[in-house]
Amino acid sequence: xxxxxxxxxxxxxxxxxxxxxxxxxxxxxxxxxxxxxxxxxxxxxxxxxxxxxxxxxxxxxxxxxxxxxxxxxxxxxxxxxxxxxxxxxxxxxxxxxxxxxxxxxxxxxxxxxxxxxxxxxxxxxxxxxxxxxxxxxxxxxxxxxxxxxxxxxxxxxxxxxxxxxxxxxxxxxxxxxxxxxxxxxxxxxxxxxxxxxxxxxxxxxxxxxxxxxxxxxxxxxxxxxxxxxxxxxxxxxxxxxxxxxxxxxxxxxxxxxxxxxxxxxxxxxxxxxxxxxxxxxxxxxxxxxxxxxxxxxxxxxxxxxxxxxxxxxxxxxxxxxxxxxxxxxxxxxxxxxxxxxxxxxxxxxxxxxxxxxxxxxxxxxxxxxxxxxxxxxxxxxxxxxxxxxxxxxxxxxxxxxxxxxxxxxxxxxxxxxxxxxxxxxxxxxxxxxxxxxxxxxxxxxxxxxxxxxxxxxxxxxxxxxxxxxxxxxxxxxxxxxxxxxxxxxxxxxxxxxxxxxxxxxxxxxxxxxxxxxxxxxxxxxxxxxxxxxxxxxxxxxxxxxxxxxxxxxxx
Amino acid sequence: xxxxxxxxxxxxxxxxxxxxxxxxxxxxxxxxxxxxxxxxxxxxxxxxxxxxxxxxxxxxxxxxxxxxxxxxxxxxxxxxxxxxxxxxxxxxxxxxxxxxxxxxxxxxxxxxxxxxxxxxxxxxxxxxxxxxxxxxxxxxxxxxxxxxxxxxxxxxxxxxxxxxxxxxxxxxxxxxxxxxxxxxxxxxxxxxxxxxxxxxxxxxxxxxxxxxxxxxxxx
Ligand code: HEM
Ligand SMILES: [Cu+2]
Numbered sequence: 001x002x003x004x005x006x007x008x009x010x011x012x013x014x015x016x017x018x019x020x021x022x023x024x025x026x027x028x029x030x031x032x033x034x035x036x037x038x039x040x041x042x043x044x045x046x047x048x049x050x051x052x053x054x055x056x057x058x059x060x061x062x063x064x065x066x067x068x069x070x071x072x073x074x075x076x077x078x079x080x081x082x083x084x085x086x087x088x089x090x091x092x093x094x095x096x097x098x099x100x101x102x103x104x105x106x107x108x109x110x111x112x113x114x115x116x117x118x119x120x121x122x123x124x125x126x127x128x129x130x131x132x133x134x135x136x137x138x139x140x141x142x143x144x145x146x147x148x149x150x151x152x153x154x155x156x157x158x159x160x161x162x163x164x165x166x167x168x169x170x171x172x173x174x175x176x177x178x179x180x181x182x183x184x185x186x187x188x189x190x191x192x193x194x195x196x197x198x199x200x201x202x203x204x205x206x207x208x209x210x211x212x213x214x215x216x217x218x219x220x221x222x223x224x225x226x227x228x229x230x231x232x233x234x235x236x237x238x239x240x241x242x243x244x245x246x247x248x249x250x251x252x253x254x255x256x257x258x259x260x261x262x263x264x265x266x267x268x269x270x271x272x273x274x275x276x277x278x279x280x281x282x283x284x285x286x287x288x289x290x291x292x293x294x295x296x297x298x299x300x301x302x303x304x305x306x307x308x309x310x311x312x313x314x315x316x317x318x319x320x321x322x323x324x325x326x327x328x329x330x331x332x333x334x335x336x337x338x339x340x341x342x343x344x345x346x347x348x349x350x351x352x353x354x355x356x357x358x359x360x361x362x363x364x365x366x367x368x369x370x371x372x373x374x375x376x377x378x379x380x381x382x383x384x385x386x387x388x389x390x391x392x393x394x395x396x397x398x399x400x401x402x403x404x405x406x407x408x409x410x411x412x413x414x415x416x417x418x419x420x421x422x423x424x425x426x427x428x429x430x431x432x433x434x435x436x437x438x439x440x441x442x443x444x445x446x447x448x449x450x451x452x453x454x455x456x457x458x459x460x461x462x463x464x465x466x467x468x469x470x471x472x473x474x475x476x477x478x479x480x481x482x483x484x485x486x487x488x489x490x491x492x493x494x495x496x497x498x499x500x501x502x503x504x505x506x507x508x509x510x511x512x513x514x515x516x517x518x519x520x521x522x523x524x525x526x527x528x529x530x531x532x533x534x535x536x537x538x539x540x541x542x543x544x545x546x547x548x549x550x551x552x553x554x555x
Numbered sequence: 556x557x558x559x560x561x562x563x564x565x566x567x568x569x570x571x572x573x574x575x576x577x578x579x580x581x582x583x584x585x586x587x588x589x590x591x592x593x594x595x596x597x598x599x600x601x602x603x604x605x606x607x608x609x610x611x612x613x614x615x616x617x618x619x620x621x622x623x624x625x626x627x628x629x630x631x632x633x634x635x636x637x638x639x640x641x642x643x644x645x646x647x648x649x650x651x652x653x654x655x656x657x658x659x660x661x662x663x664x665x666x667x668x669x670x671x672x673x674x675x676x677x678x679x680x681x682x683x684x685x686x687x688x689x690x691x692x693x694x695x696x697x698x699x700x701x702x703x704x705x706x707x708x709x710x711x712x713x714x715x716x717x718x719x720x721x722x723x724x725x726x727x728x729x730x731x732x733x734x735x736x737x738x739x740x741x742x743x744x745x746x747x748x749x750x751x752x753x754x755x756x757x758x759x760x761x762x763x764x765x766x767x768x769x770x771x772x773x774x
Contacts, residue, residue, distance in 0.1 A: 113596055114597075114600060181604070184603075185600050185603050185607070186600070189599050189600040189603065193595070193599060219603060219607045220610060222607070223607050223608070223611040223614065224610060224614045226611055227610075227614030227618075228614070231615075231618065231712070234712065239702035240701055240702065240711075240712070241702075241705055241708050242622070242708055242712075247705075248705050250621065250622060250625065253621055253622070256617075257614055257617075257618070260614075
């Protein structure tokens, strides 16, 4: 009996094309970008739930001015792990999963450029995530110095040189970073090389532009974080002195390396969200995206400028005056391309007949929240103001308007919008709307409250506070519990509809993207024939263009 | 059903023996599809990856330069720091000149001159290994350790991280050499050899910078 591997592959493929994927495949090493995309999205959602539970514990502790629910080390561990999980195991990898699913479909490719590398990138994550979580069970608990992990505090860990939460935190973050870099190589190469005939750069959907820009940032900036983490690890466990002030080391260098990545990281998280808005808003207002070219270029522009603003996180780190001035100026420059985007979203839905299905609600809600978070961002970029509110709840309010109210909302918009494509079934609209309102209102209650708290001077990362702050804290905490509850109708809807929802047609929204021209869910190779693209990406209401499928062009 | 299950079990050794070459085929860079398509895409991806790698090196170099410029007593008492000895110079010359050997080797493979490729490739492997052994000897003879002040921290960091890259390069070279002996396979290794060659040039260029910073920049 001979076992020809490639023959097996072909047979596998054929049976998959007929039957679609079975659930088993989602737990296996699979190189199909769609399976990998779903693996990413489901796994990161589980981490989102874990991170959310930690957040509710934090908010429960803050209901009262005293520190009484958890002890201080555990409290420190809670906010450290909450931030780390939400950034590195929810938003960034969720975007990687969504992009994985969509990019090849949107550019008319059969798969990513390096499918095997793609699967490896994903499979690094579950062990890295579990490793991170495992530190809850160490004698001295998890890392405690916040998601920044600034030395020298992060170097003062109790207990063993290696078996400590900080060590584990660093190792899992390096692993996650390696996964992201491999992913970035794959995305950039895919978008460069795998576009279907006729899919010129200026015919790419804005979502693809966003992924491209965000992944370029991963390539250019993430290595700096990896470098910082390696140095921190050497200092922590191998006796070097890079960041130890007592021994001539310089902890500020860590801050530079850290923020050289972590500022652009906010755009690695935000750009795909902007891309989602650019897909959903036109589809539900039946209008072409306003100023498509400017939006595409603004996307690259945001990415480029964001590389040169990191010092605005270090205004209070003994930063020299000339540096503060320079980086204040560059930070404010970001407002220009971002403004172009916000203007384009508004102009797209301006005076159109809106179809307020769930994806549209989430997209409009998220885009509106971005305006608020963007304004507080520009305020923070003003050095004098930042010196005043630095390390207070104002900053926490600012970035939660962005990372939750904007980006997580955008992610929900994406899940509902592409749900029929991914699963071949429709979700329940009523439940979706319920989920939206249960998210939107509590999110604003929770995160708005943080702004007055910060302006009044309440510091972040504290488990006890002055009683004068209790009022807003109670409001924020109650909001957060409601927010936690809002995931229940979401999960019920998604799981229920995936299993029993009514079958969806291939293009339920009558959207123009290439991904809607194939069946739902798409076959293993995405398209029966590789499409030839002859039209711009958002030609809603323009019947003169259509996708032409040329049968001579089957690879 | 039962028997089919056993049949598919990955634990059966004979299946692995048959599958292993196929798996390797897929893991090593040249796997799959036609050569023309994959070469360009692969080299593009690899170049992009090297861009990322260079940022890590730049971050380390930035750390070194920043620390060095702001530290008054760079060398702890009794420590002379890394010396620009003949030994180091020879090591450097060997490493850098290997770039001029590996390039003709790659070209030879492109023109299907298999034995020329193997000889030149083998010489490159030897030169790379020489450099690695030289680095270890240098480390052994130094009067400071990684824990000896910032000079130790930075020196071992930079040479160590670079050394790891040299090691990776040599391993890649050995893999490519072995592949060239698998019948009917050598013509598929073009991507692998091109990528290895590029990586090797990268490692050399990085060394030029590290060498200047570590040995030529006197206090
Ligand atoms: C686009 C999406 C954005 C995201 C995801 C985002 C996210 C964040 C996050 C996570 C932090 C807190 C970091 C920490 O201290 O832990 C932060 C702080 C900050 N953000 Fe944003 N931000 C965004 C937009 C902006 C914009 C447009 C500006 C200015 C033009 C800005 C200016 C700042 C400043 C100055 C701080 C530092 C505040 C301080 O620590 O005192 N942000 N942002
Ligand atoms: Cu920033």
